[in-house]
Amino acid sequence: EAGVAQSPRYKIIEKRQSVAFWCNPISGHATLYWYQQILGQGPKLLIQFQNNGVVDDSQLPKDRFSAERLKGVDSTLKIQPAKLEDSAVYLCASSLDIDGKADTQYFGPGTRLTVL
Amino acid sequence: GNSVTQMEGPVTLSEEAFLTINCTYTATGYPSLFWYVQYPGEGLQLLLKATKADDKGSNKGFEATYRKETTSFHLEKGSVQVSDSAVYFCALSLSGGYQKVTFGIGTKLQVIP
Numbered sequence: 010e011a012g013v014a015q016s017p018r019y020k021i022i023e024k025r026q027s028v029a030f031w032c033n034p035i036s037g038h039a040t041l042y043w044y045q046q047i048l049g050q051g052p053k054l055l056i057q058f059q060n061n062g063v064v065d066d067s068q069l070p071k072d073r074f075s076a077e078r079l080k081g082v083d084s085t086l087k088i089q090p091a092k093l094e095d096s097a098v099y100l101c102a103s104s105l106d107i108d109g110k111a112d113t114q115y116f117g118p119g120t121r122l123t124v125l
Numbered sequence: 126g127n128s129v130t131q132m133e134g135p136v137t138l139s140e141e142a143f144l145t146i147n148c149t150y151t152a153t154g155y156p157s158l159f160w161y162v163q164y165p166g167e168g169l170q171l172l173l174k175a176t177k178a179d180d181k182g183s184n185k186g187f188e189a190t191y192r193k194e195t196t197s198f199h200l201e202k203g204s205v206q207v208s209d210s211a212v213y214f215c216a217l218s219l220s221g222g223y224q225k226v227t228f229g230i231g232t233k234l235q236v237i238p
Contacts, residue, residue: 013168040224051129051214051228052169064223100168106224113159114226116168 011035013117015101021123027089030120034083034103040064041078042114043086044100052100058084059106091124098122127152129215131229138205138236146200146232148189148215156217158182158191158198163212163231172200172213205236 014033022028034041040059044052055074057065061081069076073092078084088095098121102114132147150156160172160182173182178193187202198215215229 042226049230051230053228054226057223057225059223065225102169104224112218112224113171113174114161114169116161116170118168 015117019121025090029087032084032101038103040104040106042102046098096124127227129229134233136234141204144202144205148198150217156219159216161214207236210236
């Protein structure tokens with residue numbers, strides 16, 4: 010079974026530039042998560058999709074971050090414009106989530122973003 | 126709100142030593158509890174989980190018991206190996222329409238030969 014795919018693996022940009030990350034979850038998984046993991050901290054949820062609808066984006070900085078999940082499959086996360094404090098690893102995860110019950114999350118390898 | 130508190134790392138142990146990583150939680154409702162592990166250069170992966178009080182999760186020699194009375198889910202292993210060197214994350218999940226997950230800050234474990 011293929012895992013969660015993410016690209017690119019690494020990205021270096023200058024502040025005020027734009028960047029986009031892509032995620033393809035495990036086939037059949039209803040829920041997709043984007044997390045931000047700053048060095049030395051635990052993953053912080055940015056946005057959570059259930060199928061193609063957003064169920065939680067309370068911690069997404071909406072003035073600069075946006076995300077979409079077209080057709081309830083793959084997803085893109087965009088930052089525009091980037092700030093220095095956006096330097097982090099961006100993790101995508103998916104889970105089966107039958108009936109909204111607690112379920113194992115499967116993580117991709119992450120995208121390491123460096124903003125100069 | 127919901128939160129997970131983990132012991133600060135790094136934790137450095139000699140091979141074959143006993144490991145305990147403490148994890149306590151605060152939650153409204155009855156969460157499921159997880160330990161995820163992140164090996165160097167890799168993504169997070171599930172290590173073990175427990176979905177109700179007194180359940181014990183186990184995998185690869187690691188164990189954790191869901192203690193409702195102390196709101197804890199401490200991770201233990203009787204004899205660590207160099208290959209166990211990684212960052213360990215405790216997490217809780219609450220259900221109700223959709224799954225809501227909260228992670229701890231992670232505890233780095235370094236096992237030396």
